Amino acid sequence: xxxxxxxxxxxHLDGFxxxxxxxxxxxxxxxxxxxxxxxxxxxxxxxxxxxxDAGRIVIDGQTVYxxxxxxxxxxQMRRVGYVPQHYALFPHLTAAANIxxxxxRLPRHEREQRVSEMVTxxxxxxxxxxRPRELSGGQQQxxxxxxxxxxxxxxxxxxxxxxxxxxxxxxxxxxxxVQVQTRTGITVVMVTHDLTDAFALGQRIVxxxxxxxxxxxxxxxVFFHPATRHVAELVGTRNILSAVAEHTExxxxxxxxxxxxxxxxxxxxxxxxxxxxxxxxxxxxIVRPDRLGERERxxxxxxxxxxxxxxxxxxxxxxxxxxxxxxxxxxxxLPGYVYHRLALExxxxxxxxxxxxxxxxxxxxx
Amino acid sequence: xxxxxxxFFPLLLLLTFxxxxxxAIFLRVLPQVGVWETLQQPLVTEALRLSFLTSLGxxxxxxxxxxxxxxxxxxxxxxxxxxxxxxxxxPMVLPPTVAGVALLMAFGRRGVLGAWLDLIGxxxxxTTLAVVLAQSFVSIPFYIRAARAGFQSVDQELERxxxxxxxxxxxxxxxxxxxxxxxxxxxxxxxxWARALGEFGATIMFAGNFLGRTQTMPLAIYTAMESDLTAxxxxxxxxxxxxxxxxxxxxxxxxxxxxxxYA
Numbered sequence: 001x002x003x004x005x006x007x008x009x010x011x012h013l014d015g016f017x018x019x020x021x022x023x024x025x026x027x028x029x030x031x032x033x034x035x036x037x038x039x040x041x042x043x044x045x046x047x048x049x050x051x052x053d054a055g056r057i058v059i060d061g062q063t064v065y066x067x068x069x070x071x072x073x074x075x076q077m078r079r080v081g082y083v084p085q086h087y088a089l090f091p092h093l094t095a096a097a098n099i100x101x102x103x104x105r106l107p108r109h110e111r112e113q114r115v116s117e118m119v120t121x122x123x124x125x126x127x128x129x130x131r132p133r134e135l136s137g138g139q140q141q142x143x144x145x146x147x148x149x150x151x152x153x154x155x156x157x158x159x160x161x162x163x164x165x166x167x168x169x170x171x172x173x174x175x176x177x178v179q180v181q182t183r184t185g186i187t188v189v190m191v192t193h194d195l196t197d198a199f200a201l202g203q204r205i206v207x208x209x210x211x212x213x214x215x216x217x218x219x220x221x222v223f224f225h226p227a228t229r230h231v232a233e234l235v236g237t238r239n240i241l242s243a244v245a246e247h248t249e250x251x252x253x254x255x256x257x258x259x260x261x262x263x264x265x266x267x268x269x270x271x272x273x274x275x276x277x278x279x280x281x282x283x284x285x286i287v288r289p290d291r292l293g294e295r296e297r298x299x300x301x302x303x304x305x306x307x308x309x310x311x312x313x314x315x316x317x318x319x320x321x322x323x324x325x326x327x328x329x330x331x332x333x334l335p336g337y338v339y340h341r342l343a344l345e346x347x348x349x350x351x352x353x354x355x356x357x358x359x360x361x362x363x364x365x366x
Numbered sequence: 367x368x369x370x371x372x373x374f375f376p377l378l379l380l381l382t383f384x385x386x387x388x389x390a391i392f393l394r395v396l397p398q399v400g401v402w403e404t405l406q407q408p409l410v411t412e413a414l415r416l417s418f419l420t421s422l423g424x425x426x427x428x429x430x431x432x433x434x435x436x437x438x439x440x441x442x443x444x445x446x447x448x449x450x451x452x453x454x455x456x457p458m459v460l461p462p463t464v465a466g467v468a469l470l471m472a473f474g475r476r477g478v479l480g481a482w483l484d485l486i487g488x489x490x491x492x493t494t495l496a497v498v499l500a501q502s503f504v505s506i507p508f509y510i511r512a513a514r515a516g517f518q519s520v521d522q523e524l525e526r527x528x529x530x531x532x533x534x535x536x537x538x539x540x541x542x543x544x545x546x547x548x549x550x551x552x553x554x555x556x557x558x559w560a561r562a563l564g565e566f567g568a569t570i571m572f573a574g575n576f577l578g579r580t581q582t583m584p585l586a587i588y589t590a591m592e593s594d595l596t597a598x599x600x601x602x603x604x605x606x607x608x609x610x611x612x613x614x615x616x617x618x619x620x621x622x623x624x625x626x627x628y629a
Contacts, residue, residue, distance in 0.1 A: 076532050147527075
């Protein structure tokens with residue numbers, strides 16, 4: 001299948017170097033990474049408002065930029081919807097005029113009809129005669145989305161669409177964006193540095209760092225199988241352990257961590273090489289003492305709960321392995337009912353199991 | 367209370383300094399007999415007509431040439447921008463007489479370009495057009511300065527969004543940039559027009575002082591001071607009233623328009 005969007009870019013800008021490549025289908029793609037990683041610059045290149053030094057951009061089979069062929073379609077001809085950070089609504093125009101701004105070439109009747117369609121779609125009835133500064137943050141965002149979609153673009157680019165909104169509104173608009181995307185089937189490329197946004201929205205995630213793409217893949221790939229320790233840290237992985245690979249045995253890779261031999265899913269790693277090991281806090285299981293001998297278990301570690309923190313439905317525990325010098329080695333997350341059934345508390349000694357299938361081994365590069 | 371006095375005193379001084387001369391003119395004009403007759407003298411009517419036409423002409427030139435230059439200076443960084451900037455500000459600090467001499471040396475009959483123009487039978491100096499040129503020379507910088515600041519205050523992201531919505535740079539300029547910079551453009555235009563209206567030194571040097579051809583109001587006032595004080599007073603009073611009302615109207619307009627809120 002031909003990808004909906006195909007990008008390869010090089011750009012030098014005041015000591016910053018952007019050098020990225022990725023593809024996207026009809027889905028919601030999140031460009032995720034810290035501020036200043038080049039995400040917004042990438043959006044501008046796709047929109048055609050920033051010219052790269054070299055590279056190629058293909059939208060829906062049409063090449064809109066190709067440095068080799070000296071091809072560079074102006075933004076007017078790319079049919080790309082662009083919603084910059086803070087929305088950039090035209091402050092001198094009403095909401096309706098903002099939404100209809102890209103429809104100047106349509107006959108008046110058609111234009112009005114399209115605008116009213118958009119007003120209905122985004123629930124902006126009764127607000128169409130207000131100016132942007134008379135609208136709330138959420139309403140402004142809806143107007144900006146409506147304005148971009150009114151021209152029926154092939155691609156929608158969103159730069160930090162939720163940055164200016166708080167808590168519950170943010171959640172509601174996230175939901176709305178997903179609905180718009182499913183209903184229209186449009187490819188959305190969204191920039192964010194917010195982990196929750198990325199997790200909630202990104203069907204595909206492209207991880208940026210310092211002008212480079214350091215991993216791209218589905219949400220599960222990126223969050224559960226980060227390619228490197230670096231990506232793992234960027235996506236907020238809680239338990240990252242430095243270990244050493246020992247040997248492979250069938251589909252098991254044995255690694256050594258703090259003197260314990262731990263079985264992980266096999267990866268092609270040479271024995272003796274340092275690796276990073278990660279496991280999600282929910283996959284560290286606390287074993288009931290009376291069930292310790294029930295079946296053959298691997299990856300058992302005994303130690304102490306050093307700290308605990310309660311959330312509404314779950315508990316987060318900090319666990320220290322016996323003989324460790326660290327304040328805490330592992331973070332454990334478990335539902336409240338399990339916490340109570342096991343009669344857990346701080347300073348209690350427990351045995352934990354690292355679920356073998358949930359362990360993820362990352363080779364250390366360099 | 368002592369503090370209040372410290373602030374109040376300079377204010378009082380300034381008010382006296384500004385208000386007294388202006389009022390003095392009206393105090394002298396109002397009791398005069400024959401103000402109406404004076405208003406109908408050719409010296410006065412011709413000066414009014416000429417000032418009206420030439421100041422609008424130079425305003426037109428300022429808008430026509432100044433707008434693109436101001437946009438250029440606001441949007442692009444290029445080699446020699448600082449130099450161009452200084453050059454544009456120069457007429458604001460130069461004594462107008464220097465501007466007059468400079469214009470003569472360039473466009474006068476023996477001027478650098480004037481000599482060539484003379485060959486094809488075109489004479490600029492001492493014509494009504496020369497008045498417009500002299501006024502433009504000293505007034506354009508006022509417009510460019512204000513317009514540039516106005517354009518700079520318009521978020522370029524808005525222009526980019528307009529491009530992605532299919533609008534050409536020109537259409538974007540007309541529909542987005544100009545409306546948003548409008549308060550600055552308007553006040554710049556008014557300042558430039560007011561400066562042109564009051565132009566004296568460069569005009570008298572480059573265009574001369576000919577009734578009905580180059581004698582604008584300031585020149586007519588100067589001429590009348592020697593012969594007809596009433597005419598000078600009447601013209602001065604008119605200039606004061608017109609200038610004050612225009613400045614005041616623009617201020618009110620900018621304050622009340624929806625543009626004012628985000629200007």
